[in-house]
Structure formats: structure tokens, C-alpha cells
Amino acid sequence: MGLLEQLPAGSRVCVIRLRSMGDCVLTTPGLSLLKRARPDLEVGVAVEPRFAAIFDGNPAVSKIIEPNWMAIRRWKPKLCLNLHGGSRSFWMTLLSGAKWRAGFAHHYFTFAYNVKIGRAQSILGVRGVVHTAEHLASAFFALGVPISDVPRAQLFVRDKEMNALPVQGRYAVLHPFAATPEKRWPAEKFCELARFLSLWKMEPVILAGAEDDVSAFGSHRVFRGTLSEAKALVSRASLFVGNDSGPAHMAAAFGIRTVVLFGPSKPAIWGPWRTESEIVVGPDGLADVPVSRVVSALERLRSLEEAHA
Numbered sequence: 001m002g003l004l005e006q007l008p009a010g011s012r013v014c015v016i017r018l019r020s021m022g023d024c025v026l027t028t029p030g031l032s033l034l035k036r037a038r039p040d041l042e043v044g045v046a047v048e049p050r051f052a053a054i055f056d057g058n059p060a061v062s063k064i065i066e067p068n069w070m071a072i073r074r075w076k077p078k079l080c081l082n083l084h085g086g087s088r089s090f091w092m093t094l095l096s097g098a099k100w101r102a103g104f105a106h107h108y109f110t111f112a113y114n115v116k117i118g119r120a121q122s123i124l125g126v127r128g129v130v131h132t133a134e135h136l137a138s139a140f141f142a143l144g145v146p147i148s149d150v151p152r153a154q155l156f157v158r159d160k161e162m163n164a165l166p167v168q169g170r171y172a173v174l175h176p177f178a179a180t181p182e183k184r185w186p187a188e189k190f191c192e193l194a195r196f197l198s199l200w201k202m203e204p205v206i207l208a209g210a211e212d213d214v215s216a217f218g219s220h221r222v223f224r225g226t227l228s229e230a231k232a233l234v235s236r237a238s239l240f241v242g243n244d245s246g247p248a249h250m251a252a253a254f255g256i257r258t259v260v261l262f263g264p265s266k267p268a269i270w271g272p273w274r275t276e277s278e279i280v281v282g283p284d285g286l287a288d289v290p291v292s293r294v295v296s297a298l299e300r301l302r303s304l305e306e307a308h309a
Contacts, residue, residue, distance in 0.1 A: 011077075012042045013044070023084075026249060032060050042063070046066070046067045060154070069096060090112050153273060153274075157231050161229050174193065175241070175248065188216065190216075202239070251272070252273050257277065258277040262281045
């Protein structure tokens with residue numbers, strides 16, 4: 001009998017999901033599978049405030065929990081599932097008060113877990129690398145969710161943000177930022193691409209965070225806003241072009257046709273999940289990737305759009 005079957009009706013489950021936006025987005029397929037298997041459960045997600053909006057409005061999530069052990073303990077979960085694996089999340093799991101404490105067996109610290117989850121490959125019965133969405137979903141399969149295809153990520157937008165969008169008509173979202181320099185395609189190439197998109201009568205919109213340097217994009221519309229507002233912007237885009245970073249996963253979750261530029265990361269693990277997409281890899285560095293390669297990728301996506309029209 002799987003652990004999921006042992007949880008009493010209406011039990012509370014805490015899922016610990018710290019750190020990056022992309023990881024948060026790619027956790028949502030597993031959450032939707034859990035909801036499908038056990039709709040009676042109350043699922044709380046312990047997540048840092050800056051990424052909490054990823055889970056706003058998600059019917060699979062009952063509560064957003066402050067990312068500390070005291071808040072988790074007050075939630076009184078029967079099961080605490082650690083999807084992060086770092087030392088902070090380890091202590092949160094250990095002190096959660098949950099009867100069952102689960103995490104991957106390959107985590108550095110594991111003695112907090114009385115339920116240890118094996119590698120995704122063994123759970124899914126596959127060899128080689130698996131996508132992050134599959135890796136995270138495999139934890140739910142190991143707990144007793146029936147194994148099935150891992151669906152697209154799920155994000156939801158409130159009417160308030162949707163109605164306040166400052167952009168109308170057809171537009172493309174460009175995200176020229178990333179956490180590290182080696183993951184960034186040069187700003188001047190994004191500007192050249194933006195001029196090309198304008199020829200398609202599609203307004204380029206630069207998506208930027210509060211601390212991003214947008215000085216190179218002065219002649220283009222720049223959108224800064226909350227994460228909830230960024231979700232709304234991306235959800236209505238006709239195209240998305242960006243570096244390998246969180247907004248690319250947001251675009252894929254909304255089914256937006258997406259081009260993602262990859263430097264050192266592996267597309268097989270971090271590529272757009274379950275959307276029509278093109279991946280442009282710069283094996284010798286993104287600075288060497290010409291604009292023509294990205295334009296060609298966009299042309300292929302455009303032909304798909306015309307074929308479906």
C-alpha cells in the first residue's frame with residue numbers, strides 16, 4: 001500500500017519548495033497530479049515570498065506557508081515532502097511535526113526522512129536524463145500517485161492583473177536577463193531581434209525585474225511589475241524569447257510559443273515543458289549566437305502558428 005493511501009481523508013500535506021522561479025513553476029505538474037489522485041487533501045506549499053505568486057489561484061494548493069519550520073509545524077501536516085534538499089529545508093522537514101517526512105534519498109542530508117524517495121529514473125523506468133518536471137513529479141509517484149504522463153505546468157492569473165495590462169494587441173515578450181552572465185545573450189542582439197519583430201507588426205516588450213539594468217533598452221517598451229503582473233503579461237503574449245531562466249518556464253506553462261537561449265545548462269533538463277518551442281544553444285558561449293539563428297527559430301514557430309490558424 002502506498003503512503004498516499006495511508007493518509008486519512010482531509011489530511012494536510014506540506015510541500016517544501018524553496019528557491020528558483022523555474023523550480024516553483026515545474027513543481028506545479030506534480031501538485032496537479034496529487035490533486036487528481038487525492039482531491040480531499042489540503043496541500044500547503046512552503047515557499048519564499050518572492051515566488052509565492054507562482055502558486056496563487058492554483059486549485060491544487062490550499063495554503064501558502066511561510067518558509068520556516070514554525071509555520072509548517074503550525075500547519076500540522078501529516079506528510080511533509082521536501083523537494084528542495086538543502087540544509088535549510090532539511091531542518092524545516094525534521095521539525096515539521098509531520099508523521100511522515102519524505103525527500104529524495106540522494107539529498108545530502110537524509111536522516112530527517114522516514115520516507116526516502118529513489119531516483120526519478122528508477123521510479124519512471126527510464127534511462128538517462130529526465131526533465132526537471134518529471135524529476136519533481138516522480139516524488140509524488142513514489143508516494144502513491146498513479147504514474148502517468150507529466151502534464152504542463154499550471155499558472156493562474158487574476159482578473160485584476162489581466163485587466164490592468166498596459167499592452168494591447170499582438171506582442172512578444174523578450175526576457176534578456178538571467179542570474180549569471182554566461183546565461184545571457186547580449187543585450188544588443190535582443191535589441192536587433194526586437195526591431196525584427198516590429199516588422200511582423202508585433203510589439204516587443206522587455207520583461208525586467210526590479211534590479212535589472214534596462215539602460216540598453218531605452219527605445220523599447222520595458223515592463224516592470226510584480227510577479228503576478230508578469231504572469232499576466234506573459235499569459236497573453238504571442239511569442240516569448242528569453243534566456244534560460246524562470247520567465248521562460250512561465251511562458252511554457254501558459255502554452256506560449258517560446259524560444260529559449262541556452263548557455264551552460266542542459267536543455268533536456270531545463271527546456272520549455274509541453275509547449276511549442278525552439279531551443280538555441282551556444283556551445284561556445286551565447287555571445288557567439290547570431291541573431292539570424294534566433295530569427296530562424298521564430299520563423300519555424302511562426303509557420304506552426306500559421307498552420308494552426
